[in-house]
Amino acid sequence: MSIAHQIALTLIPGVGQATAKHLLAFFGSAEAVFEAAVSDLLMAQGVGIAIANQIASKHVLIQAEAEQRYVEKHDIKVLFYTAGDYPQRLKECSDAPVLLYYKGAADLNQRRMLSVVGTRMATAYGKQLCMELAETLKTYGVLVVSGLAYGIDIAAHRESLRNNIPTVGVLGHGLDRIYPYHHKQIAQDMLERGGLLSEFPTNTMPDRENFPKRNRIIAGLSDATLVVEATIKGGALITAELANSYNRDVYAFPGRVNDPYSQGCNFMIKTNRAALINAPKDLLYYLGWDDVKEPKEPAQQQLLFGLSPEEARVMDLLKSAPLLIDELASKSAIPQGKLAIHLLNLEMQGLLISLPGKRYKVH
Structure with a gap:
């Protein structure tokens, strides 16, 4: 199957994830979508004359071919929705992206995966929790997922690297850049034992509206989401709500009642949106990961x-x-x-x- 056609399916103006999946189901492949006549395209759910004409014109294939050349040159994998290497946990989510761009060495279908999120204004308390979490997880074969942002995200990635835990950063832009730029070195280090993942093609800027989309991938990739520190409003709580909507486990560390950076965690615990954990070992117990430890390296x-x-x-x-x-x-x-x-x-x-x-x- 042509990678260019797969990429092109995600570039058609007016075609979102749901319509793209309807087209795939109706025609069987991305290539077949672009070979179809306008009259046949109009029979697919969610396709009107404007979208049918866009597909039939094949204009997006030119952009897609340029994107294919870029990903092949930079060893970026294209993970398509119908392929076996697509993250299976994410595929269970109704709004999962049709296509992902991935660079790295980690297995996105690893047996144990945990998403770690939190405030961008992490305190010493939050950073210490990330350190203790990584030290606890390092012998249990867990892959840690986060968003490479300031605060808890980067602390989770950094501590994972320090403890030889594979860690994947989900980006709100294309893989041709790193945002924030200050995290470029950590992002490069992550490629050796983890990776970088995005649904966005090259030349996609880190615009504000991209990050809620990014959050659904963080929530959908893993068995559970852990909120370390969070304000009452922000991306961490959005990610946790998404994880709940996917019927995934959500956990949170409690904080002091007057600490603004723990208000979000305390609120989720109080409203039964997250289970309280006092220590990383509680997480292992709840997830059933404490039964058999992976052998330590000698x-x-x-x-x-x-x-x-x-x-x-x-x-x-x-x-x-x-x-x-x-x-x-x-x-x-x-x-x-x-x-x-x-x-x-x-x-x-x-x-x-x-x-x-x-x-x-x-x-």
Whole structure:
């Protein structure tokens, strides 16, 4: 089947997701739609004379062929609604896109997938929750989905990368750009273990109206949606409402009653739109993901044998609980300047995690 015809089906003026699916069902393929006569096109549900003439003119095929050349040049996959590699959870949603553009290595039909959303003005509390979430999920074979936006989104992606969790960012524009631009490096890092996904072709700007459309993909891709922090209005609550409409599980961390960035979470919990979780392990329990843990990679244990005596002393001190760098220096009798170098080396090896306030803990 021609990729250009599949792309062209999404570019016809006046044809939305529902009409495109009616055309596919009626004619059997995107190619057959463009080969049909106007009289036959008018027999399909939702197709009037203006749309029939647009299809028959084949003008959109020129744009689609240019788009095909771009995606092939940049190793972007075109995931069509009727193909086997299309995300099956998303396909269950009535408003699922007919076509998706995807670049990355993650399996969009992975057995366990979780969408993580929240405010763009994430507090230290929200960022800490994202850190704890990733540390909990890293041995359970979960793929984390979010929107690459400021705040909770980027914290979820960043912590996933730190813990070797595959993570996919769903964009509100074409894959020829990254928005916000400051997240370009993280987006590039995500391609190695996760990916970037969009329903929008190249040259699509990150316009305001694109993000609610993006949110339905975030909600539809996963088994469940977790709201970490959210105001009473915003994209996070929209995504959660969409997940509820798809009969997907929605969870939320509670916050202080007077914290504006937790009002959305508290409201959803109070109105039974989301189940309350106090810790990431609650999420595993509710989803039934805590039955069998994926085997841990033995790399960390192997690395421990190659440590210097002072590095081994630091690791031993941190086994029981996180410590401040001052406490580590005192207990290990290692000068702070030298200790800082050891801590950096251990962190680069993935053995330690640096916490806010110059605290360190074993990974």
